[in-house]
Amino acid sequence: MQEQVEFWNHLHRGHIERIQVSGSAAISLQVRIPFLRPHLAAPDDHLWVVLHDAHGLRFTSWEAQHPIIDFTAIASLDLEILSGVGKPGGALIACNKGLLEVEYERAEFAFNSGDPRPLSHGRLAEAAERFWRVMEGRRAPLLRVAS
Numbered sequence: 001m002q003e004q005v006e007f008w009n010h011l012h013r014g015h016i017e018r019i020q021v022s023g024s025a026a027i028s029l030q031v032r033i034p035f036l037r038p039h040l041a042a043p044d045d046h047l048w049v050v051l052h053d054a055h056g057l058r059f060t061s062w063e064a065q066h067p068i069i070d071f072t073a074i075a076s077l078d079l080e081i082l083s084g085v086g087k088p089g090g091a092l093i094a095c096n097k098g099l100l101e102v103e104y105e106r107a108e109f110a111f112n113s114g115d116p117r118p119l120s121h122g123r124l125a126e127a128a129e130r131f132w133r134v135m136e137g138r139r140a141p142l143l144r145v146a147s
Contacts, residue, residue: 005091007049007107007121008084010128016079016100017046019057019071027054027071027104030112031081039127040119046112047119053105055089061098074100 014033022028027050034045051057058067059074068074080096090103109119 005084005086007109007124008081008091008093010124011049011081012083012128014081016075016077016081016095019075021071022050025053025055027051027057027102035131036124036127039130040123042111043113043115044111048110048112050108050110051102051104051106052108055103057100057102059095059098059100064098067101 011031011033013035014031016029017032018028018030020028020030029049029051030046031049032046036042036047037045040047056069057071057074058069059077059079060067068077077097079098079100082094082096084091084093087101089105090101093100093102107121109121109124111117111119
């Protein structure tokens with residue numbers, strides 16, 4: 001299950017733009033993550049996260065006490081993914097506006113364009129790692145204060 005949760009951290013700074021139900025037990029989230037595009041050779045800035053054997057999805061904002069379970073309402077919030085941790089049967093995803101709780105057994109990824117090339121967990125992880133290595137190399141040095 002580790003691989004089935006770890007990918008949320010590779011989607012750090014990605015924005016959830018659409019949520020769809022596919023069949024009886026799959027929830028698909030369209031994530032806009034433009035900075036990974038060149039590292040994935042992706043046809044556009046979006047990818048789909050397909051959660052199989054999905055049992056639920058709910059969002060609780062930092063201010064609200066009642067969770068939102070309407071997929072359209074959740075997608076309209078422009079949630080930015082920050083990180084994810086596993087929980088029995090799914091994951092808790094910290095977002096810029098609150099916590100998204102998802103219950104699923106396994107996740108798969110697909111390009112938005114319907115590109116038939118497989119997008120594996122490993123390929124997504126490698127692309128994210130390449131991006132962050134590039135960013136680390138661009139980081140300005142710390143300013144030292146004379147004592």
